[in-house]
């Protein structure tokens with residue numbers, strides 16, 4: 099059945115769900131008050147869906163910019179790389195009905211172009227991509243994507259809305 103509104107995935111914490119590592123949310127007003135009127139949201143929290151708990155030890159991208167691991171921020175003995183990689187090997191294929199995705203910036207799972215990577219405890223970049231965001235974008239290169247910080251730029255926001263509309267029309271044809 100044809101959807102009236104475009105289906106858009108969103109990092110679940112942006113919707114106000116308390117799924118972050120610290121048991122809190124990251125409610126985004128633009129998502130909740132403006133975009134919710136235009137899109138039907140499909141909430142996705144990769145870390146929860148992969149099987150991690152709330153709260154959970156914070157993790158960060160570590161060891162390599164090209165092929166980083168997901169290692170505990172405070173406890174480097176924690177390594178959830180394989181758990182997340184297994185999830186990323188399957189979940190993106192199930193999201194082929196989306197017109198777009200709104201990611202939470204800086205997250206080691208969800209960040210789009212803003213995630214820090216650490217090598218020997220030193221931050222070597224702050225423009226990397228979280229493991230889930232990377233997998234989803236590789237699986238669906240035409241997906242219209244944005245991260246929460248970019249929503250504050252009116253031009254980027256309008257462009258995102260327009261591109262979603264075009265994608266949705268294409269999907270409905």
Ligand code: SF4
Pocket residue numbers: 109110111112117118119142143144145146202205207208
């Ligand atoms: S940033 Fe992504 S992984 Fe982290 S709490 Fe939000 S939805 Fe979950």
